Amino acid sequence: MRRHVAIVGLVWLVLTFAGLILAQVAFEPATFSDKGQEIDATFRTLLTMSVPVFTFVIAVLGYSVFAFRHRGQPEDDGTPLTGRGRLPLAWFVVTSAMALGVMVYPGLTELPSVVHLDAQPDVVVRIQGQQWRWSVAYPQSGAKSTTELVLPVNRKIGFEITSLDVIHSVWIPAFRLRVDAVPGLTTYMSFTPTGTGDYSTDSGLRLQCSQLCGLNHATMELPVRVVTDAEFASWIAANGGGQQGAPAGGGQPVSIEAKAGAATSGFATNTLQAKAGTPITFTFNNNDPGTVHNFALTANGKTYATDFKPGPASTTVNVPALPPGTYQFVCQAHPTTMTGTLTVK
Amino acid sequence: MTTMPLVAEEHELHVADHAETHLAHHEEEHDRPGINRLGLWVFMASESMLFFAMSAARLYLNGFNGPDKGAVNLGLGIGLTLILLASSWLGYQATGAISKGKRRRAITALLLASLLGIVFIGGVGIEWRTAEFSQNSPFGTAFFSMTGLHVLHLVTGLIGLLLAANLIRKGQFGPGDHWGVTAVVRYWTFVDVMWLVIVFPMLYLL
Amino acid sequence: MTTAAAGVLPATSRPSRITGFFPILRGLLFAVIGGLIGAGIAIAIRSAMGADPFDRTPSANGTMPSTEQIVTVAFVFGTLGWLLGVGFWESTVSGWLGYRTKGVPTDWRRYLTVSEDHKVIGIQYLATFIVVLLIAGLGAMTMRAQLSQPGNTLLSPDTYNRIMSFHGIAMVSVAVASVMGSFGNYFVPIMIGARDMAFPRLNSLSYWMVPVVIASLFLSQLLGGWDSGWTAYPPLSVKNASGQVMFNLAIIVFGLSSIFGGINFIVTIVKMRAPGMGWGRVPIFVWSVLAAAFLATFFTQFFAASLTMVLLDRIVGTGFFVGQGGAPLLYEHTFWFYSHPAVYIFVLPGFGMALEVLAHLSRKPLFAYRWAVAALIGIVGMSGIVWAHHMFVSGMPNALLGPFMVTTELISIPTGLIFLSALGTVWMGRLWLTTPMLFALGFVFNFLIGGVTGIFLADVPTDISLHDTYFVVAHFHYTIIGGEIFALFAAFYFWFPKMTGRMLSERLGKLNFWMMFIFFNLTFLPMFWAGLHGMNRRIATYQNDLANVNLFISISAWFLGLSFLVFVINVLRTLLSKNAPRAEANPWKARTLEWLISSPPPVENFPSTPIVVGSPYGYGTGGRPHAVFALTGAADEEVTA
Structure with missing residues (x-):
């Protein structure tokens, strides 16, 4: 023994x-x-x-x-330790x-x-999940994006997270952080990025949905890029930053509507007109009950998009003065069926 | 002391007509009334968890807030509670009667208890029709689901009471063996208690 | 109702048997008729309320309430029809109405209708759940095929999600009911010296609800299936395809079956132990089933309630989880309030089974028996206060994180006592390394990995990083396959000779064990790594840099699948071959009551009531046997067995 x-x-x-x-x-x-x-x-x-x-x-x-161990059947019993x-x-x-x-x-x-949640983060990012995409907004500057999440290195970041439809979860593997995006609830996350990098060099730098959310859950992801302050400032400016302060309707008004069933039938009209040389304020009236749509215009390599909201809802987006030409617009929730052309003269 | 042959009995037992001996044996052995009683208690305890779960949901959705003033009819609620209490009392009259062999009296009591149950369900129906809140408001969600769950239990109990009354009519129970009646009456009381201590306070008194 | 009428026995002395055409075919026919009646009732009610019965306008959530209402009512009546048709009309319901009831067949047909013999029901459960295990396993194999390379187009995302969801719930049902339903039913009454369970017909009802569950999960696919996993979190489960409704209904029925089973075990074990079997002489497997039965009886309601709330939101438009006041977190709380204890329903019988086999095949008393029993009770007691560790990143208040981390880590203490018992039992034993013993030892190893990795998930900081990744997938497969399924196999190899009177091939059994053990570990160990490297759960595709590890996992998984084929061959060969070796009454020279009777046991279990006179684990003490039989009619002349 x-x-x-x-x-x-x-x-x-x-x-x-x-x-x-x-x-x-x-x-x-x-x-x-x-x-x-x-x-x-x-x-x-x-x-x-x-x-x-x-x-x-x-x-x-x-x-x-x-x-x-015993080869074959043991002929006797083991030591009777009872553990008493x-x-x-x-x-x-x-x-x-x-x-x-x-x-x-x-x-x-x-x-x-x-x-711990920072009460006064340097940069606030509103992250909104919906089936099956993320959109991010920077309320301090008015910048928005649906194509990437850009953060400045060594700054305190605060996320305010919501969901439009079902439960999603904000997970950025390279940050090791995660919190669910719950409809009807705002959740928070705060941290400081400590190094620069992007998704193309490290797949952990992505905003991945990690709560089963239906059909395209696996691919509900958004590239994340951590950049220097200077790069961050120019990215913000290029993505609609600084325009939040402009009075609503400051530009020439253009409105467009989505009626019930727009997901299959498209926008109420697929042609829009505007004047060249003056900023434009698009008002998007989503009259499709319960269904999420938005209006997104691509111009000069940038996308100007309204927020995703289920109808009935009215949202606006300001676009700077455009040169004459034709521009494509879509509903980013239904990019194949809801499309149209803006003609600027 | 001899060593018992392990396999010896097997064949005789196997050829016997098992279905009957099995059942018969089963009933002879053990404390059958005690087993039945414990089984029913465990079942009722287990079933009450369902009401706790719904109460938890009600509190989660609507906190300790009650409905808007006048949205539920407290007078009607109290009346319904009294009806249920009376119905339980009648159920126990039935148990007492059958244990003394008074079949007609037992049947009458069971039928009256069922009748009060039906009146109760009608009362809940009135409450549903006159409700001023929508079924998707927090309180409405709790109200319709909890009363619905309770009515579902009442209907089961009602079927039990009627089956028991019918079996008494056919001469099934007597002073010696009336567990079937006792069981449905206890279940009926359990459903009443769920109303009295959970559903009613949660929906009318909070 | 069933319980209430359990004492209403027919006043007939020689009941005739359930005959007529095949009960299962009749059950199917009645199910169809019931379904049609239910649909008719739903349509009639909708019409009477002034609504178009076939209204195709979707609700605000995009679902089709009219269809789902009809499906729900049809399901309820179809289920009743099935149960009546399969034999409950003759055996039970006719008795409630005052007519004569009929007994069950005694030949092979007793396996295909309502039976009141716990051994028949145990075999019904076992056969059913092995089939479910294999089907759900095929689902896993398909998923691994899809995941063998990133961006694979073998399955569409929808198909993948549906297979993954089916795999999840089917395996959870195997985990809930395979050990309890089969070996629990078959051996608990024998091990406590009873002739049957307390409520034989209720027991049969528990079983015959199971086919409804399985069939509904398949029928659900006709309504678009459900893609919300086995957890079915709303609002997704309130907004997805109508197949979700069938899922909810099926699992509510499964819950009912589980509750009835739990009540039956509690009453049987409390009330029907043989004379002399005090609580200190109850075999550990029986204790573990009692513990699991408590959990099944008192927690399952919360799952049923959660699923009912989802159902109500869909079919009658209540606002539990959607709309202005809807609270998705409410579901997570009520769901996990059941589903965490549920993992102990899975694994406690596994603990009991492994300890049972370890003691008998080490030829040692079960080490620290009282502590092991205390551990089981401790786990039951604490299982109700740990649920929210599944919700550390759900957005619930931060104030709840600390308390639930504390309770979760406390529950590792009783689990540790189970390990003490297992290690103390093999220490200084005479280890007879037969197939069941290998599986029991494999259980200890696997569960150790499952337990240690659980600490990383109980700790909030690391869970924030690991939650919903393959680290979690690996962890729970270690506890459920590595733990419970290994214990299930230990039980199968240990008790198969008793149940059938035939010996399985040891050579194939060992091949089965080693393949399963090696490829199980090769499948799931790398998943910890994949999880740490950013692979999240429930995804049909993943990042390219995880390609190699996933291919490795897939290949290992297919070999793991093959090991089940070895098992099937071993069983079928033994059952079908005429000259398979016969099992003697006590092939393992074990002491518990089931080994004192013939293999297979006689219908009445015992020639006369056994009298328990000693510990079930008195190895090496030279003391009294566990039980003796009093000969019928000569109670004073005791014989040792």
Whole structure:
């Protein structure tokens, strides 16, 4: 008995030693946020703590199978250890202490800083999920995008997250952060990006829906780009930033409507006219009950889009003065069926 | 002390006509009344969880807010509660009667209890028709689903009461064996209690 | 109703049997008739209320309430028709109406109708759920084919989502009912020395609801299926195809079946133990079934309630989860309030089974029996206060994160005691490494990995990163396949000789084990890595840089699938071959009551009431046997078994 215990103890020590070395191997993908680094550190702590527990069970189980195995039917019984003595109590105390330990550290000690929300973020981004796309808006500047999420490095970012239809989840693997987008509820996330990069070089830099949301859940993603302050400022300016302050209807008014069933029948009209040389304010009247539409005009390599809202709703978007020509507009929720042409003279 | 042959009995048992012996044996052994009673208690305890779940939903959706003033008819609610209490009392009269062998009295009590049940359902129907809130408002959602769930249970209990009355008529139960009557009456009371302690306070008193 | 009338017994002495044409065919016919009647009633009610019965205007959620109302009522009546047709008319309902009831056939046909023998019902459950396991496994194989390369077009996203959702719920039903329904039904009464379950007809009702569930999940595909996974979170489940309605109805029926089963086990175990079987002499498997039965009896309502709320939102336009006051998080709370305890419904019988096999095949007393029992009770007690660890990123208030992390980590303490019991039992034993023993040892290894990785998911910071990734997929497959299904196989190989009187091939059994063990680990270990590297759950395609690991997982998964084929061959060969080796009464030389009777057991289980005189695990103590039989008519002349 004593010999068995000694051997198992030795096996345990060796396995634990080997395990602790293995647990130092870096295998995580790169992280791009302050909280991501904390979370990775917590993961590593838990991994290290779990090594001796794991190896203990493996040592006892493996050694028992090896040493006490029996070829064929055993002719006698094993040692009748009933486990009535102090051992189970000791096990109970030790495992309870371990559970309480892991609860306090890294559990409760790391919790507050990871879930902490900044009251005054440098950059606020409103993220809206809908089946099956993301749209982002920067309320401080008025910039909007449905094609990428751009964030400045080393600035405190605050996300305000909503959903139009079903539950989605905002997950950016490279930041290690996630929170659900729930209809009727605003959820929040705050963090600071710690390095520049984009989706083309690191697939973890993407805003991925991670809550099953129906048909195209798997591909409901938006590339994320972390850039310097200067690049961020010019991106904001190029994506409609700075126009939020302009009085509503400051440009020449153009209105367009979507009637019930627009998803198949298209906009009420597919041709629009406007004058060249003056800003335009598009008013989009969505009269299709319960269905989400918007109006998005592509001009000069940029997209000017109204918010996605289920009808009945009225939304507007301001477009700077355009040179004469023809421009395409679509409903981004139904880009194949709801299209049209704007003629600027 | 001899070692019993393990397989010896098997063949005789196998050739026997099992269906009957099985049932018969089953009834002889163990504490059958106790088993039945415990089974019913566990069933009722389990079923009450459904009402707790709906109450949790009601509180989650509408907090501790009640309906708008006058949206539900408290007088009607109290009246319905009294009807149910009376109905339960009649149910117990039926149990008492059958245990003394008074079949006609038991049948009458069960039918009266069922009648009050039907009156109750009619009362809920009036409440539904006169409701001033929509079924998709938070309170309306809770109100229609909880009363609907309760009426569903009442209908099951009602069928039970009528079946029991019919079986008494056919001479099924007597002073010695009337578990069937006791069981449906207890279930009926359980449904009443669910109204009294969960549905009514949740919808009328909060 | 069923419970209420359980005491209403027919006043007939020799009931005739359920005959006529095949009960199952008749059940199908009655189901169709019932469905038509139900549809008719729904149409009539809609007309009477002044609505066009076939109104095709979609609701605000884009669903078709008229169709779904008709489907719902048709489903209810179809289910009743099926149950009456398959034998409950003769066995039960006619008795409620005061007519004579009929008994069941005693030949092979008893497996195909309503039976009151717990052993027949156990085999019905076992056969059904092995078939469901294999079908849902084929679903998994198809999913792995789709995921073998990124951007694969083998399945459309919709097909993938539907197969994934079907795989999920079918496997959850296997997890809920396979061990409990089959081995629980077959062996719990025998192990406690009873002749049957407390409510045999209720037991049969539990079983015969299952075909309704399975059939509805398939029929649902005709209505567009459902793509919301087994969790069916609204608002998605309020807005998707009408197949969702069939899913909800089916799972409500399954819940009812589970509740009836739970009540039956509780009453049986509490009331029907043989003389002398105090709580300290109850085999651990029986304890584990009792624990799981408590959970099934008192928590399943919350799942039923959640699904009912979704159903009401769809068919009568209530506002639980959609509209102005709708609260999607309400569903997550009520759903997980059941579904977390549900994982203990899956795994507690697995614990019991593994410990049972480890003790008998190590020829050792079950180590720290009382602590193991306390652990089971502790898990039951705590399982109701941990649910929201599934919701750490759901948007619920941050104040709830800490408390649920604490309770979740506390529940690892009783689980640790199960490990103590398992390790203490094999320590210094005489390990007879037969196939069931290998599966039980595999259980301990797999569940260890499942348990350790669970810590990362219980911890809020790491869960924020790992939630809904393949890390979670790997974790719960380790606990459910690696834990419960390995225990199911241990139970199968352990008890098959008792149930059939034939021995399975040890060689094929070991091949089955090693293939399953190796390829299970090769399939699911890499999933932890994939999850850490940004692969999220329930997706039909993924990032290109995860291509290699996914191909590896897919190939391993197909080999894992092949190991089930080995199992099927082993079973069919033994059952169909005329000269398969016969099983003696006690091939494993074990001590519990089922081994004291012939293989297969006689219909009445015992020649006379057994009297329990010792521990079920008294190995190496040279003490009293577990039980003796008093010979009928000569109670004073006891014989040892």
